[in-house]
Amino acid sequence: MNVDDEKNKSAGGLKSSNLVQAWLVLVLAVGFGVSLAGVQLMLGPVIEGNKLNETLEKVPELVLGNLLAAKMAGENQTLEIVPRQVTVEKPGRNKFYSVYEARYQGDLKGWVVKTKGQGYADTIELLLGLSPDLHTITGLFVLDQKETPGLGNKIITDAWRSQFVDAPADRSLVVIKTGASRPGEIDAVTGATISSKSVTAMINTTVGDLRKPLTTGPSSAGKGGKNNG
Amino acid sequence: MKPIDEILPTAPVIHVSPSPHLVQTASSTRRMMVDVLIALVPVVAMSLFVFRGYALFQLAVCLGGCLLAELVFVKMRGRPSTLKDGSAIVTGIILAMSLPGTAPWYVGTIAAFVAIGIGKIIFGGMGMNLFNPAMVGRAFVMISFAGALAASGFEDVRSAVDAISQATPMNAYKINGVVTPLTHLFWGTTNGSLGETSALACLLGGLYLVIRRTASWEIPAGLIAAVLVLGGVADLAGPADGWTVLHHILGGSLLFGAFFIATDPVTSPLTPTGKFIFGAGTGMLIMVLRLFSGYPEGVMFAVLFMNALTPLINRWSIPTPFGGK
Amino acid sequence: MADLPTATERFINGILPENPVYRQLLGLCPTLAVTNSLKAAITMAGAVGFVLLCANVITSLIRNLLKPHLRIVVFTLTIATFVTIADRFLAAYLYQMSKTLGPYIPLIIVNCIIICRCEVCASKQSPLVAATDAVGQSLGFGIALSSIAAIREILGTGALLGLRIMPASWPDWVIMVLPPGAFLTFGLLLGTVNWITARRGGKKTA
Numbered sequence: 001m002n003v004d005d006e007k008n009k010s011a012g013g014l015k016s017s018n019l020v021q022a023w024l025v026l027v028l029a030v031g032f033g034v035s036l037a038g039v040q041l042m043l044g045p046v047i048e049g050n051k052l053n054e055t056l057e058k059v060p061e062l063v064l065g066n067l068l069a070a071k072m073a074g075e076n077q078t079l080e081i082v083p084r085q086v087t088v089e090k091p092g093r094n095k096f097y098s099v100y101e102a103r104y105q106g107d108l109k110g111w112v113v114k115t116k117g118q119g120y121a122d123t124i125e126l127l128l129g130l131s132p133d134l135h136t137i138t139g140l141f142v143l144d145q146k147e148t149p150g151l152g153n154k155i156i157t158d159a160w161r162s163q164f165v166d167a168p169a170d171r172s173l174v175v176i177k178t179g180a181s182r183p184g185e186i187d188a189v190t191g192a193t194i195s196s197k198s199v200t201a202m203i204n205t206t207v208g209d210l211r212k213p214l215t216t217g218p219s220s221a222g223k224g225g226k227n228n229g
Numbered sequence: 230m231k232p233i234d235e236i237l238p239t240a241p242v243i244h245v246s247p248s249p250h251l252v253q254t255a256s257s258t259r260r261m262m263v264d265v266l267i268a269l270v271p272v273v274a275m276s277l278f279v280f281r282g283y284a285l286f287q288l289a290v291c292l293g294g295c296l297l298a299e300l301v302f303v304k305m306r307g308r309p310s311t312l313k314d315g316s317a318i319v320t321g322i323i324l325a326m327s328l329p330g331t332a333p334w335y336v337g338t339i340a341a342f343v344a345i346g347i348g349k350i351i352f353g354g355m356g357m358n359l360f361n362p363a364m365v366g367r368a369f370v371m372i373s374f375a376g377a378l379a380a381s382g383f384e385d386v387r388s389a390v391d392a393i394s395q396a397t398p399m400n401a402y403k404i405n406g407v408v409t410p411l412t413h414l415f416w417g418t419t420n421g422s423l424g425e426t427s428a429l430a431c432l433l434g435g436l437y438l439v440i441r442r443t444a445s446w447e448i449p450a451g452l453i454a455a456v457l458v459l460g461g462v463a464d465l466a467g468p469a470d471g472w473t474v475l476h477h478i479l480g481g482s483l484l485f486g487a488f489f490i491a492t493d494p495v496t497s498p499l500t501p502t503g504k505f506i507f508g509a510g511t512g513m514l515i516m517v518l519r520l521f522s523g524y525p526e527g528v529m530f531a532v533l534f535m536n537a538l539t540p541l542i543n544r545w546s547i548p549t550p551f552g553g554k
Numbered sequence: 555m556a557d558l559p560t561a562t563e564r565f566i567n568g569i570l571p572e573n574p575v576y577r578q579l580l581g582l583c584p585t586l587a588v589t590n591s592l593k594a595a596i597t598m599a600g601a602v603g604f605v606l607l608c609a610n611v612i613t614s615l616i617r618n619l620l621k622p623h624l625r626i627v628v629f630t631l632t633i634a635t636f637v638t639i640a641d642r643f644l645a646a647y648l649y650q651m652s653k654t655l656g657p658y659i660p661l662i663i664v665n666c667i668i669i670c671r672c673e674v675c676a677s678k679q680s681p682l683v684a685a686t687d688a689v690g691q692s693l694g695f696g697i698a699l700s701s702i703a704a705i706r707e708i709l710g711t712g713a714l715l716g717l718r719i720m721p722a723s724w725p726d727w728v729i730m731v732l733p734p735g736a737f738l739t740f741g742l743l744l745g746t747v748n749w750i751t752a753r754r755g756g757k758k759t760a
């Protein structure tokens with residue numbers, strides 16, 4: 001209390017002022033504020049990088065498949081990944097897709113699209129790998145989902161997602177309850193038909209929406225190729 | 230201290246005592262339980278006829294589990310054994326009748342232990358529980374083992390028993406829009422939870438309970454009335470796909486729930502008005518769950534939800550004492 | 555000040571006799587929300603420990619400058635600062651965990667354990683005592699969270715820290731990793747702790 005008393009004496013008549021009483025709060029607030037700014041300056045870029053990497057580090061395996069991606073990583077080779085925004089005009093509104101263009105030594109190896117839609121419980125966010133000509137699906141990854149544990153959340157398992165690898169992308173995929181046999185048919189997760197159908201429908205919509213912008217825009221692809229070559 | 234009604238002579242006074250049906254003697258509990266067991270005979274017989282070994286197996290697992298759990302947990306509390314009052318037997322049979330015959334052994338066992346332990350003993354034993362024990366057990370396993378108890382868990386295409394190899398009527402309708410004929414629902418030759426398939430058996434047992442006054446008629450009456458009203462509205466407003474209000478009443482576990490689960494005297498309100506409100510609320514929730522939720526059936530969640538509201542309904546429906554305002 | 559507990563007493567009290575979760579019933583939000591896996595629980599306990607230690611030491615250092623009617627503002631300001639720091643560090647170096655814990659890291663700001671320790675101990679005792687108190691309470695919190703999380707993760711997923719420990723035929727009790735499992739496990743463990751304390755003639759510790 002000594003320090004405080006001296007302070008009050010020197011402050012004289014201002015002693016009762018709220019501002020003077022709160023000097024400690026103000027000093028602390030400024031001090032803490034400065035240190036937080038420092039932390040943010042230091043860590044901000046790292047956090048941004050994390051957010052970006054979450055998507056980017058999935059790109060190789062979604063485009064090339066697990067084996068090839070692991071092999072590339074082992075040989076210390078990397079894909080060049082160019083993110084871009086594709087706008088699709090829908091009746092009444094525009095829909096935006098984040099598309100990542102994956103190239104290796106200038107050649108277009110495929111596309112990775114981030115898409116989201118309504119699942120059974122909440123929004124499902126997907127990363128979808130597509131071949132350069134958009135004829136085949138090359139990979140599927142579930143970024144975010146809150147489906148029913150034990151049933152719907154099995155959409156994240158490798159076993160279920162692997163059905164989509166090499167599935168044809170030039171026609172709509174169909175969900176079958178049991179025993180998908182032909183290409184383009186997807187087995188539903190047992191007891192979670194709705195989650196399975198949501199994911200499949202999202203993929204169908206996304207491929208349909210992007211077919212035109214990605215295939216009729218070879219100018220950008222071609223240009224990129226020339227520049228690199 | 231003076232008694233409270235001497236200090237405030239005009240205020241309505243309720244004396245809160247646990248489960249008034251128990252105030253007589255242990256033998257009256259036993260009489261009630263014997264009545265319930267008699268009422269369950271047609272249901273159990275029908276399930277044995279339709280599901281054969283599956284029903285026998287599930288009954289054995291659930292009964293054994295409930296009796297063992299009752300024995301162990303009551304002993305842990307240092308109380309004299311309560312096996313003789315028959316409540317564990319009733320819980321066990323109702324639990325078994327509410328499970329699919331195809332459920333693996335651990336489902337029934339865990340459900341039984343949860344029903345008796347968490348559903349009943351933890352609250353202080355028979356007459357003190359807030360929620361219907363059998364439904365607590367069933368809810369626990371239903372959420373835990375979604376694969377075994379959700380729609381697809383009921384079916385086993387390779388089974389020799391006819392009913393098991395079909396989809397349940399509720400699920401066939403919810404997923405594929407297939408409507409099961411009313412006669413099948415009435416006689417109970419369909420797939421489903423063991424005790425729910427036969428509307429006839431549930432009605433027979435239920436009427437016995439109501440005539441014996443072991444179950445109050447207000448609860449099933451309120452429940453079925455609410456389903457009739459809401460189902461009727463849905464009939465008129467919804468698509469004419471053949472699933473009518475009668476399907477709603479005869480299908481699923483509605484009648485089984487109305488007569489055997491919702492009427493549990495411990496977890497339902499005390500007064501006739503309260504009982505009717507309780508029944509109507511349960512019926513409304515069942516319809517809301519059936520029509521708007523992802524689940525094909527809603528009896529279990531509806532009963533549990535209304536159990537939680539029971540103290541509130543009791544407060545609303547205090548009868549005005551003679552001479553009171 | 556003579557009758558206040560010493561540093562050693564503070565430290566020991568925090569672990570079991572005054573365990574923040576099982577004895578004081580504080581900090582129940584993270585106790586229920588992030589205990590569906592042991593890893594998340596340990597991370598949460600670590601974050602709370604860091605914030606508690608820093609807040610306790612700072613509060614103790616400035617305890618003679620505090621005005622009674624402004625002390626809660628100062629506590630909150632201090633706590634909020636260190637929570638933000640913890641949150642940023644998690645996002646930068648444990649990104650996946652930070653996503654899993656989601657809003658529960660920022661919510662440490664309103665965690666009663668910390669403000670309680672600032673009030674009860676740090677604003678009255680020296681930094682050394684405050685620091686040992688913080689460590690003891692954090693350990694107690696960590697033990698409580700880990701015990702709940704271990705039970706939930708084993709029953710709910712058949713694994714612990716992601717390693718399978720149950721036989722392959724173990725059916726996952728999915729309800730245990732969902733919110734109802736948190737309430738059930740916490741209630742049963744709390745009952746067990748009370749039962750044990752009562753059996754040991756717990757009148758002294760209570």
